[in-house]
Amino acid sequence: MIRIRKSIRVARGVADCYRYLVDFSTSEQWDPAVYRAAKRTPGAPGVGTEFDVTVSLFGRRRELRYRIESLAPGTAIVLCGTGAGMVSEERIELVADGDATTVEYRADFTLTGLLGWSKPAARALVERMTGAALAGLRDALEIDTTPPRQGWRDYIADRSLIAAAPSFTERGYLALDDKAHSEFMDDRVVVVTGATGGIGEAIAAEYARLGATTVIVGRDAQRLAAAATRVRDFAGCAAERVTTVEADLLDLAQTRAAADALVAAHPRIDVLVNNAGALFAERATTADGFERTFAINLVAPFVLTEGLMPALGAARGRVVNMSSGGMYLQPLVLADLNFAEGRFDGTKAYARAKRGLVALTRHWARRYAETGVTFNAMHPGWVATAGVAQSLPGFNRALGRFLRDARMGADTAVWLGASRAAGRINGEFFFDRRPHPTAVLPNTRVRPSEAQQLHGWLRNATGMDGHGVG
Numbered sequence: 001m002i003r004i005r006k007s008i009r010v011a012r013g014v015a016d017c018y019r020y021l022v023d024f025s026t027s028e029q030w031d032p033a034v035y036r037a038a039k040r041t042p043g044a045p046g047v048g049t050e051f052d053v054t055v056s057l058f059g060r061r062r063e064l065r066y067r068i069e070s071l072a073p074g075t076a077i078v079l080c081g082t083g084a085g086m087v088s089e090e091r092i093e094l095v096a097d098g099d100a101t102t103v104e105y106r107a108d109f110t111l112t113g114l115l116g117w118s119k120p121a122a123r124a125l126v127e128r129m130t131g132a133a134l135a136g137l138r139d140a141l142e143i144d145t146t147p148p149r150q151g152w153r154d155y156i157a158d159r160s161l162i163a164a165a166p167s168f169t170e171r172g173y174l175a176l177d178d179k180a181h182s183e184f185m186d187d188r189v190v191v192v193t194g195a196t197g198g199i200g201e202a203i204a205a206e207y208a209r210l211g212a213t214t215v216i217v218g219r220d221a222q223r224l225a226a227a228a229t230r231v232r233d234f235a236g237c238a239a240e241r242v243t244t245v246e247a248d249l250l251d252l253a254q255t256r257a258a259a260d261a262l263v264a265a266h267p268r269i270d271v272l273v274n275n276a277g278a279l280f281a282e283r284a285t286t287a288d289g290f291e292r293t294f295a296i297n298l299v300a301p302f303v304l305t306e307g308l309m310p311a312l313g314a315a316r317g318r319v320v321n322m323s324s325g326g327m328y329l330q331p332l333v334l335a336d337l338n339f340a341e342g343r344f345d346g347t348k349a350y351a352r353a354k355r356g357l358v359a360l361t362r363h364w365a366r367r368y369a370e371t372g373v374t375f376n377a378m379h380p381g382w383v384a385t386a387g388v389a390q391s392l393p394g395f396n397r398a399l400g401r402f403l404r405d406a407r408m409g410a411d412t413a414v415w416l417g418a419s420r421a422a423g424r425i426n427g428e429f430f431f432d433r434r435p436h437p438t439a440v441l442p443n444t445r446v447r448p449s450e451a452q453q454l455h456g457w458l459r460n461a462t463g464m465d466g467h468g469v470g
């Protein structure tokens with residue numbers, strides 16, 4: 001048996017440390033050896049809750065099952081882990097130390113597999129792994145308020161799209177220094193569109209776990225109800241913390257009605273994530289006369305955001321717009337926003353609409369600067385979702401095993417709405433928690449005057465009045 005005793009001091013209160021740790025699936029955010037972790041047992045973590053934890057050991061993925069054996073609410077968590085050639089009993093004790101917390105970690109590891117052959121080597125390995133895990137935990141719990149800047153490596157990679165592409169896979173996410181979501185959002189309201197599956201559902205689930213009242217917007221009552229149940233199961237929150245609003249965002253009247261209903265129910269909205277999006281191979285127009293790709297990716301976020309401005313302003317809230325790296329390849333075509341001219345190409349239409357959304361984001365940031373609402377856009381990386389499998393089957397087949405999962409794709413959208421560091425940034429385009437340039441190829445830069453024209457066009461076409469100046 002290998003016995004480990006370690007402790008760290010974390011600049012965070014005991015209650016927050018306990019709340020974060022008791023859902024042990026957060027270990028994927030702070031333990032560098034953990035590839036993925038998931039809570040198997042729906043609901044709030046308690047004695048008997050089980051977690052599936054996939055660790056990377058010697059370049060191979062191994063599965064462990066953890067179970068909460070006992071809890072001293074607010075002060076101690078005892079877990080038992082089995083798998084990957086070991087059985088462990090791990091006790092995490094939290095001791096108040098002024099405003100900070102001392103985390104005492106005690107674990108007994110019994111090695112049953114290959115690791116058991118050489119006890120000194122195994123001890124060194126376990127010492128190293130637990131040390132790295134605790135250092136990661138300390139970083140995850142400490143709140144960094146410094147807004148991130150683009151590093152020189154990103155700067156070079158961004159200017160050669162091909163060099164940047166590998167980071168769009170899960171490799172990019174796994175290399176992130178900080179994957180933590182530990183800044184709780186009790187008493188805040190978050191609205192996420194397109195949260196009946198894929199990245200949007202993962203975004204909603206993480207916000208709900210952070211304690212936000214989470215409203216998911218979707219077009220199908222049954223899919224909405226099923227998604228709300230999954231989000232509650234993941235977050236372990238009370239039923240009333242996750243609510244739904246039904247609207248087909250391809251329909252102008254329904255989108256406006258959704259905005260009105262949201263403002264009536266929530267006079268203060270802290271975060272709006274315009275995540276719903278789609279890529280259509282064939283050209284068709286909505287009942288309101290918009291080309292569908294343009295309608296869902298640009299018109300709907302416009303209508304919803306403008307409609308929610310009173311509630312977003314009241315909370316000095318944040319808007320997160322889900323764009324795509326595909327937008328780098330296309331300019332904004334102001335003269336033909338509905339792609340009525342030339343041969344229709346769904347991928348181009350999608351990239352143009354996402355480019356428009358990024359331009360609009362920057363415009364909103366300027367236009368509404370005095371409201372205190374911030375606007376940022378982002379790219380989630382390449383993520384394995386039903387949407388990708390359906391709209392880009394070739395891409396999905398070729399890159400399948402390298403793609404991110406939905407939680408990886410959701411990471412930056414949660415960080416932008418939840419973290420204090422991101423609250424200090426306005427009008428930027430993010431990928432993996434860092435700002436990136438919006439135009440790399442010639443003639444793809446959108447000038448402020450063009451973004452203003454886009455805004456004016458959308459106002460005229462949708463009849464939305466706007467709440468800002470100019």
Ligand SMILES: NC(=O)c1ccc[n+]([C@@H]2O[C@H](COP(=O)([O-])OP(=O)(O)OC[C@H]3O[C@@H](n4cnc5c(N)ncnc54)[C@H](OP(=O)(O)O)[C@@H]3O)[C@@H](O)[C@H]2O)c1
Binds near residue numbers: 196200249251276384
């Ligand atoms: N996956 C990627 O690699 C990737 C890369 C770059 C950007 N993105 C962007 O990330 C966002 C999420 O993508 P995803 O891959 O998670 O897509 P997804 O699996 O297709 O999910 C799209 C979501 O949007 C909803 N939606 C679509 N049309 C709607 C409508 N008319 N009204 C209301 N809701 C509607 C869908 O609801 P239903 O359940 O009703 O269909 C679903 O919840 C999109 O904006 C996408 O463009 C994704």
